[in-house]
Amino acid sequence: MIGKDRAGRRWSIGELAEASGVxxxxxxxxxxxxxxxxxxRTASGHRRYTERDLRRLYRVRALRALGLSLDEVAGVLDDSGDEPEAMRALLAAQLRDLEERAGQIALLMDRIQGLLRRLDGRSMPDPDQFMTTLEMISVFEAYFTPEQRERLAERRAELGSEAVDAARTEWAxxxxxxxxxxxxxxxxxxxxVRDLVRRWDTIGAAFHAGDERTAGAARRMWRDHGPELARGLPWSADLLNGLVAYVDRVRRAG
Amino acid sequence: MIGKDRAGRRWSIGELAEASGVxxxxxxxxxxxxxxxxxxRTASGHRRYTERDLRRLYRVRALRALGLSLDEVAGVLDDSGDEPEAMRALLAAQLRDLEERAGQIALLMDRIQGLLRRLDGRSMPDPDQFMTTLEMISVFEAYFTPEQRERLAERRAELGSEAVDAARTEWAxxxxxxxxxxxxxxxxxxxxVRDLVRRWDTIGAAFHAGDERTAGAARRMWRDHGPELARGLPWSADLLNGLVAYVDRVRRAG
DNA sequence: CTAGAACCTCCCCCTGCGGCCGGTTCAACC
DNA sequence: GGTTGAACCGGCCGCAGGGGGAGGTTCTAG
Incomplete structure (x- = not known):
């Protein structure tokens, strides 16, 4: 039983699959x-895997278990000049790649957790309103830095929801x-109109607390995405765009 | 300029693309x-997007920004009965999915960081040896729990590398x-032979510190993956398999 | 010798688009 | 009204890493 045929075992594809778990x-x-x-191959074309193939398969599995692509695995295994340096570089690159992907996933999880808090928390019964909020959030995230968003949220919390509603009403x-x-x-x-715009700006200032960069981001956001932000409001986007342009001219005139 | 055509704007595909960033x-x-x-569509077949389409596109973008698949997005947007409950369930499921993916990535990063430490640390000049180690690590990870691996590593550190080498030599x-x-x-x-096997087990016990489950995992690992583990040793896998079977019989006889 | 398991090669399928091809059509300018 | 360049159309191939199946051979145990 021990020390048999030195030519070595051969595996059919099914045997190798079962033995290796792929x-x-x-x-x-x-x-x-x-x-x-x-x-x-057998004369009829059936694959016969040798011990070398088995070894190679185990290496492939090991490298795949590090998250490398099949191309990268092939590169490592075929460049017989696989210096430890090259390996180290590849692993370091892979680590950076994974870090980036982990960051992306963490970002998505943050967003979703925030949304779930909103959904679980106070009133959000209207799916349409939820979707609108969702659109606004995604636009918000593109224009405000995380810090700015956090300060805006803090400020809203300080003001309290009735004050926010009052501001919205006054703004309307x-x-x-x-x-x-x-x-x-x-x-x-x-x-x-100068006075009206001053009151308009005062309302904005209550939220961005005088941070000019936050205010600028808000203006850029409005300029680029007026249409979506106007959703749910009783005015058309065109109307509001014209209004914003007018307010801008008033500001520059003052 | 303000308050123009109530029928609403239309966008060509290029305009909509530029406006929305896709x-x-x-x-x-x-x-x-x-x-x-x-x-x-125009008479000639060119797409004309309406304001409703624009709204829908913004919702698609928002939902995509949460990492949902196109199918999931379509489901959310088309099930007009999109209760907040369904939305909450979908987001919760998405969150679980992301958590799992984050866990996988963390696992890969752990593995790679461990390998980089090995590479950077002491001697690992032989790429073949590195690959062999790699194979063994991936097999190890399949058989030992993280805690078991940690305790094995601690134990090796306690023993010191010269004791480990001595054990290997004695085992040989x-x-x-x-x-x-x-x-x-x-x-x-x-x-x-009973005495030899007792010494064999003593060596093993020095590593797994008497933890029977760890020892059992090691035996299962050997039984399933003898060939790879035997790589780098001066004996063939068949030889060692026969040996292990013999040692098992000795144990049972004792 | 025969049945059924295992094997072979093609081929289409999945995600979420990118990119190219050959052929219309639009819009602006002359 | 004509021209011309940009925009647009559908169709097809490609990617990573295989899944799954069709239709046809071959292996192997009884």
Whole structure:
């Protein structure tokens, strides 16, 4: 039993699959792409794997277990000049890659956890409102840094939800009044519109607390994404875009 | 300028792509799979996107930004009965999925960091030896729990590398002696082989510190993966397999 | 000798698009 | 009204890593 045929065992593809824990399909795939060719074939074409092939398969599995691509695995195994240096570099690169992917996943998890808190927390019964919030959040994330968002959230919490609602109501009134001036083509240096815009800015300042970069980000966001942000409001995006342009002219005039 | 055509704007595919930051190709893909159909077409077949389409696109983007698949996004947007419950369930499922992926990545990073420490640390100049170690590590990870591996590593550190080398040398001597008995068909209850096996077990116990589950895991590992583990040793896998079977019989006889 | 398991080669399928091809069509300018 | 360059159309191939199946041979145990 011990010390038998020195020519070594041969494995059929099914035997090798079972012995190594990969599927037959995978072995055929590896054969096809040249990563692990069957060392021999029977006269009729059946694959015969040798001990060398078995060794190679174990190495392939080990390298795959590090998350390397099949190409990378092939590169490591075929460059017989696989200096430890090259290996170290490859592993370091792989580590960086994994770190990045972990960061992406952490970002997604943060977003989802935030949304779940909102959903579990207070009222969010209207799916449409939820979707609108979702759109706004994704836009917010593109324009404000995490710190800015955090400070905005803190500020909202400080103000309390009734104050936020009051601000929204006051802002709606300002919009109506200003739209009247837009339609009436009131000159941008009229003291009445100047006063309205001052109140407008005061409301904004209550949220961004005088941080000019946050305010600028908000303006850029509005400029680029007015249409979505206007959703749920009783005015059309075009109307609001015109309004914002008008307010801008008022600011520059003042 | 303000308050123009109530029928609403239309966007060509290129305009919508630029406005929303996705590529033309992506929009065509969404159209093709039915996720975001252009609400209208010109007589000649060019896509005309409406405001509804724009809204839908923003929702698609928002949901994609949570890592949902296109199918999941379509499900959320098309099930008009998108109760907050369903949304919560979907997000919770997504979160679990992400957690699992994060765990996988963390596992890969651990492995790679461990390997890099080995590479950077003491001698590992031979790439072949490195690969062999790699194979063994991946097999180890399949058989020992993380705690068991940690305790094995601690134990090795306690013993020191010279003690480990000494153990290996002694073990090699035992193997040679036992192989002689195998060839000579010494009965399994012969006191001489019983003594050799006792010494064999003592060496093992020095590592697994008497933890029977760790020892059992090691035996299962050897039974399943003898060939790879035997790599780098001066005996063939067949030889060692026969030896292990003999040692088992000696144990049972004792 | 025969049945059934195992094996073979093609081929299409999945995700989420990127990219190219050959052929319309649009929009602006002359 | 004509021209011309940009935009647009559908269709097809490609990617990573195989899954799964069709239809046809071959192996192997009884």
């Amino acid at each position: 599927t037959v399909r995978t072995l055929r795939h590896y054969d096809e792409i040249g990563l692990l060719r069957a060392g021999e 009134g300002l919009v109506e009044e200003l739209l009247g001036h837009v339609r009436a083509d009131t000159p941008v240096d009229d003291p009445r | 590529t033309v190709r992506t929009l065509r893909h969404y159209d093709e799979i039915g996720l975001l159909r252009a609400g209208e 001597g035992l193997v040679e002696e036992l192989l002689g008995h195998v060839r000579a068909d010494t009965p399994v209850d012969d006191p001489r």
